[in-house]
Amino acid sequence: MTENKKKILEMLADKKISIDDAYRLLSVIDTEGGGQESIPKVEPGTKTRPKYLRVSIAPDPERENTENVDRVNVRVPMSLIRAGIKLTALIPPEALDKVNGALKEKGINFDVRSVKSEDIEELIEALGELEVDVISGRGEKVKVYVE
Amino acid sequence: MNRPPLLMRVKIKNERNDFGLWLPLFLLIPLALVVLIILSPLILISLLVLWPFGWGRLVVLAPWAAIVSFCAMRGLKVDVHNPRESVYISVV
Numbered sequence: 001m002t003e004n005k006k007k008i009l010e011m012l013a014d015k016k017i018s019i020d021d022a023y024r025l026l027s028v029i030d031t032e033g034g035g036q037e038s039i040p041k042v043e044p045g046t047k048t049r050p051k052y053l054r055v056s057i058a059p060d061p062e063r064e065n066t067e068n069v070d071r072v073n074v075r076v077p078m079s080l081i082r083a084g085i086k087l088t089a090l091i092p093p094e095a096l097d098k099v100n101g102a103l104k105e106k107g108i109n110f111d112v113r114s115v116k117s118e119d120i121e122e123l124i125e126a127l128g129e130l131e132v133d134v135i136s137g138r139g140e141k142v143k144v145y146v147e
Numbered sequence: 148m149n150r151p152p153l154l155m156r157v158k159i160k161n162e163r164n165d166f167g168l169w170l171p172l173f174l175l176i177p178l179a180l181v182v183l184i185i186l187s188p189l190i191l192i193s194l195l196v197l198w199p200f201g202w203g204r205l206v207v208l209a210p211w212a213a214i215v216s217f218c219a220m221r222g223l224k225v226d227v228h229n230p231r232e233s234v235y236i237s238v239v
Contacts, residue, residue, distance in 0.1 A: 051222075052222060064230075065230065068229050068230060068231055069229055070227055070228070070229045071226075071227070071228055071229065072226070072227050073224070073225075073226040073227075074224065074225050074226070075222065075223065075224040075225075076223060077219060077220070077221065077222040077223055079149055079218075079219040079221075079222075080216070080219040080220055080223060082219070083212070083215050083216045083219040084216070086212075086215075087212050087216070089208070090204070090205050090208050090209060090212055092201045092202055092204070092205060093201060094201060
């Protein structure tokens with residue numbers, strides 16, 4: 001078992017990532033033959049504060065010049081994500097009840113009022129260790145990571 | 148709270164247009180303050196009207212949330228391009 005696989009299983013055991021995320025990351029490692037390059041090595045005990053969420057979509061190099069395909073590079077500051085999540089505090093209680101009701105209708109038994117700012121911070125901190133690397137059937141490389 | 152962004156770079160290139168803009172966001176801050184002062188009586192009235200319905204908090208916090216979100220935009224970068232057109236937005 002490689003270091004990266006162990007790290008993913010540890011993150012899953014610590015409930016830092018979901019089962020789906022773990023499965024996706026393990027699949028990426030398997031397709032890349034070990035994935036030593038896909039996840040940067042993190043020294044134990046050191047935590048880097050994530051600054052930006054990066055989303056990049058790179059088209060297949062063979063198709064890039066022949067077809068009208070988009071290359072996307074987006075950098076979103078984590079502070080903007082934090083501010084966006086904190087905007088939920090502005091939602092009046094009546095509206096929150098409606099949101100809870102709508103979620104329940106969809107089979108999601110979750111109370112949005114139970115989300116606290118500490119939980120959001122923890123979630124954003126945990127994002128720092130996540131990297132998603134997907135190659136689509138059309139050869140597009142989609143990367144979502146935090147730096 | 149972060150420092151507010153100073154400039155926004157917008158660059159759009161397609162078959163019809165090809166232009167780049169440097170938008171001085173720092174000029175928006177005094178302008179927003181003036182607008183806030185002008186609208187303050189209206190905000191106060193809406194606060195008094197909406198408070199019994201539980202929406203008063205929204206009126207108080209919304210301008211603050213807008214300022215925080217604006218300041219948090221510093222560092223945002225969107226770059227989408229293909230051989231025919233490109234859009235580039237950067238907040239610095």
